[in-house]
Structures are given as structure tokens and as C-alpha cells.
Amino acid sequence: MKKSLLVFFMLFAFHCNSQTLETVSKLKTSYQHCLDTGVGMRNCSVEYYNQSDSLLNVTYKNLKLKLSSKEQSKLKKEQLDWIKKRDLYFEKVYSDTKKEGNFSEGSLDFDMVVYDEKANYVFGRVKELIRRI
Template sequence: MKRFILCLPLCICMNVFAQTSKSAVDSLEKRYQLCLAEGKSQYNCALQYYTQMDSLLNTVYRQLYDNLDNNRRATLQISQTQWEERRQTYFKDIDLRVEKKRPQTLAGLDDDMIVTDNKAAFLKTRVMELLASKHS
């Protein structure tokens, strides 16, 4: 019973963090959509969204890591390393595809905006995975 009572504040804290982080994801998404709706410099909107999502990913990972025991930390580190390898491969592939098609598309930042948006979506998926792992 004492363990349950001691664990309860931690569980409540973890749930509050998950809700806060989910709110942060939603807030970033909303600001991004509003920026895009303005119709100005959509590449800058995507770049800002990507940068903010990357920062949120780092924050969520760090907070999750700090709240785990050593065994679960090791598992998380392995998972993160594997994800980082997938990210590197995905980013390289998407950049190569765009560079191949660039001569066929109109000049401008549209291709860069789309690539940056796709990269941000990749990061967002990882943020959501990490948030979901808190509940398992």
C-alpha cells in the first residue's frame, strides 16, 4: 500500500506531463496551420514548425528519460538510437528525391517547404510515440 501511495504522485505527474506535451504538439500544429493560412513565406512557416517540433522532441525525450529506472532508460536509449538511424535514412532519401525532381519543378521554395514539412511530421510521429510509451 505504501508503494502505491508513493507511486501515485509520480503517475499523476507523468499524466500531467503527457497532457501538457500533447497540448504543446496541438499548439505547434495550430500555429503552423495559421502561419500557412497567411499565405506568406510558407517555407519559413515549415522551417519554424520543424525547429519547434525538434525542440519538443528533445524535451519529451529528456523528461521521459529522467523519469525512468535504469533498465527502462537503456531500452529507451536503444529505441532512440534506432529511431535516429531511421530518421537519418529517411531525411537523406527525401532530400535525394527532391533534388532529382528539382529540375522538373518551378523555381522557388515550394520543394523545400514540402521536404521540411515531411521532416517535421516524422519528428511529430516520434514525439507521439514517446508520449504513448509513458502509459505503457
């Protein structure tokens, strides 16, 4: 329940055009603090990824609102192309992590590494979109 409320308030804050590069930095700091506790580190990574995805959706919508119809169509095509690249990148992250052999596939550490890489990739796109708002 607490996580649901936290996500709601975060999304509300982001929806109010408060997303900035500072927001991304604060989420990264919060994530690092969670990891530093050494407890539930996989959950920290999953939450970090979910935050990146939520912020991406809100940022995309806010940018879209500021564009003309023609620019919105261009942005949509760009985003669909990015999603294809993202999916390929996510597959590569998974296979590379598996090949490295540092963690057993499906282990909590394996998942943590994969979610961390996914989140960082998505936050890269979030930063690109924020700079355009």
C-alpha cells in the same frame, strides 16, 4: 528576439510536463495558420521543424526521468536506432522531392516541402514518446 522568447516559453511549458498530444495538435494548427497567410511559407516550415525537434528533445528527457536505469538504457538505444532511421528518411525525402521535379532544388518551395516532411516524421516519434509518459 520575439521568436527567441516564444521558443523559450514553449520549451519551459513543455519542460513542465505539459506536453500532450494536444500540444502537437496545437503546433500543427499554428503551422497551418502560418502557411495560410501565404507569406514566408518556407520560414513557417523551418519553424515547424524546429518545434518538432525541440519537443522531441523535451519529451525524450521527460520520459527518461520516469524510467529505471535499465529502461533508460533501452530507451537510449531505441532513440539512437530511431535517429539512424530518421537520417535515412530525411535523405529519402530530399531525393524523392528532387526526383518529383515539382520544385527546383534549393528553391523556397523545395525547402518548404522537405522541412514539412521532416517535421511530420519527427512529430510521429514525439507522439510515440508522449504516449509512453
